Amino acid sequence: MIKDKLQRPLHDLRISVTDKCNFRCQYCMPAEIFGPDFKFLNKNEILSFEEIERVAGIFSELGVKKLRITGGEPLMRKDVAKLIGRLLQIKGIEDIGLTTNGVLLVKYAQDLYNAGLRRLNISLDALNNDIFQKMNGRGVKSEIVLKGIEAALKTGFSIKVNMVVQKGVNDTEIIPMAEHFRKMGVTLRFIEFMDVGNSNGWNWDQVVSKKDIFEMLSKHFTLEPVDPDYFGEVAKRYKYKDSEAEIGFITSVSESFCSTCTRARISADGKFYTCLFAGKGHDLRSLLRNCDDDKQVHTQIADIWQNRKDRYSDERVEGATTSLNKNKIEMSYIGG
Ligand code: SAM
Ligand code: SF4
Ligand code: SF4
Secondary structure: OOEOOOOOEOOEEEEEOOOOOOOOOOOOOOOOOOOOOOOOOOHHHOOOHHHHHHHHHHHHHOOOOEEEEEOOOHHHOOOHHHHHHHHOOOOOOOEEEEEEOOOOHHHHHHHHHHHOOOEEEEEOOOOOHHHHHHHHOOOOOHHHHHHHHHHHHHHOOEEEEEEEEEOOOOHHHHHHHHHHHHHHOOEEEEEEOOOOOOOOOOOHHHEOOHHHHHHHHHOOOOEEEEOOOOOOOOOEEEEEOOOOOEEEEEOOOOOOOHHHOOEEEEOOOOEEEOOOOOOOOEEHHHHHHHOOOHHHHHHHHHHHHHOOOOOHHHHHHHOOHHHHHOOOOOHHHHOO
């Protein structure tokens, strides 16, 4: 097992399989910036399935046990189910999850399940269509995502729904969403709006903190804390007293968790990022394409991890603004 400079092991790898998306969420890929002229990656710039499989295999030798497939919208990458089937064969990989906006789930849930995938995180920011259609920037109704959720549940998937909360945008949806998914027995996780990338116009005033959300929920529900399942579990979890359903909070802004961050990330074009807020990635694609020797790739990845010192969110909480002004990669490029 390798550890970074802050003694954090490498456990998880998030792989972005495309930078394209069928939504234009204002907080992630605002339509004004990601418009018709935006230059997305070309096919030859994106890692092939063989390259992804190879690099995931090397990461697993270095201690990675969990993979997450993300994007952009990962279900827009052709044959992603086949890729998942292949990744599940890698020795040492115990678990794969996929994060999706849910729009294409009715079409692909069964293929994904047949490939061996069992866990899905589905993003849905509102039930109310005036709010949701504006937020997703493509006028897609919440019913489409809800149908995707239903299809996935019917297929047999274990599901978590993720809701990014933005003040004045969808905070009125906190209670309706909690009520809806409590009744369905599905875990809902509230994600604090983060200052990822440079294009979503983030500021502190738009963040609804875990504390605020918890206070709102407490007026309607009785919640009991649930212990973390494993070291580095990101969500702070609670259970409803009268139901088995859980809620969770991803508190990247108000209560950062860098000290237990065991995640590596690879962008669709094969850059290795040691932090969601990193300004620069390490080019694994050239390495993979120019070097047949897995040992060399292994050594370089190990080196990068062993020199890792990132703790961006902790620094934000501490008010160390110098590190906060740098150029950051966009969320749609790295996949969250
Ligand atoms: N397209 C897929 C989806 O939306 O689920 C996968 C990629 S998306 C970048 C992964 C997750 O990041 C989504 O749950 C999304 O809501 C979240 N996200 C994107 N931008 C964010 C931001 N600025 N703050 C917090 N979460 C964000
Ligand atoms: Fe697309 Fe997901 Fe970003 Fe929304 S959050 S624009 S669905 S990548
Ligand atoms: Fe990990 Fe970087 Fe997020 Fe901290 S800010 S938890 S180091 S990804």
